[in-house]
Amino acid sequence: xxxxxxxxxxxxxxxxxxxxxxxxxxxxxxxxxxxxxxxxxxxxxxxxxxxxxxxxxxxxxxxxxxxxxxxxxxxxxxxxxxxxxxxxxxxxxxxxxxxxxxxxxxxxxxxxxxxxxxxxxxxxxxxxxxxxxxxxxxxxxxxxxxxxxxxxxxxxxxxxxxxxxxxxxxxxxxxxxxxxxxxxxxxxxxxxxxxxxxxxxxxxxxxxxxxxxxxxxxxxxxxxxxxxxxxxxxxxxxxxxxxx
Ligand SMILES: [Zn+2]
Numbered sequence: 001x002x003x004x005x006x007x008x009x010x011x012x013x014x015x016x017x018x019x020x021x022x023x024x025x026x027x028x029x030x031x032x033x034x035x036x037x038x039x040x041x042x043x044x045x046x047x048x049x050x051x052x053x054x055x056x057x058x059x060x061x062x063x064x065x066x067x068x069x070x071x072x073x074x075x076x077x078x079x080x081x082x083x084x085x086x087x088x089x090x091x092x093x094x095x096x097x098x099x100x101x102x103x104x105x106x107x108x109x110x111x112x113x114x115x116x117x118x119x120x121x122x123x124x125x126x127x128x129x130x131x132x133x134x135x136x137x138x139x140x141x142x143x144x145x146x147x148x149x150x151x152x153x154x155x156x157x158x159x160x161x162x163x164x165x166x167x168x169x170x171x172x173x174x175x176x177x178x179x180x181x182x183x184x185x186x187x188x189x190x191x192x193x194x195x196x197x198x199x200x201x202x203x204x205x206x207x208x209x210x211x212x213x214x215x216x217x218x219x220x221x222x223x224x225x226x227x228x229x230x231x232x233x234x235x236x237x238x239x240x241x242x243x244x
Pocket of ligand 1: 050101
């Protein structure tokens, strides 16, 4: 009898997890509910970088973007903003967009709505302290949503991506990243890349190789007149309609 109760309890917990975490993520992502997976500017590509700011790699990436005069968007982790505020100030001063990627790099699947609200609030507060501006954009780690994510994050535009390259792996960066970046230059795309390698499942050194390949990609893009745009630039463009 007690074994039966244990089995029923486990099944019930799995059921709750499916309803609270997995199902909302599938529905939101498959049907594109309240999320942005492409930009409306069909002539440009939006480069986005997650998981920073990283004291080793983010400065190198900012140098590179500056050299090519490319404006990008960074989805930053709050605790890293706290430890590296000067990098966020630099991002802002150099015209990049800064969005929220939770205070800790934790999945929304294992967070209550209250905890999620706290993660967003804390991170926004830290970003605003560096930029003196309201934060408009949010991207949940791993693209995970829970049942309350859209409600809790309703004041933000939720930015996903349509091009992902597995650049958190050193091997991928070394072997195929450049090819993949070139193969996906259709206008309106949102590229997802990473300027930190300390996230669970990532290789610490991967951003080093990502930056190397990105440099080659930007060189080639300049020759081919591929245009890049930040989310703030788009937001300004579409301010009247608030459609990005
Ligand atoms: Zn992330």
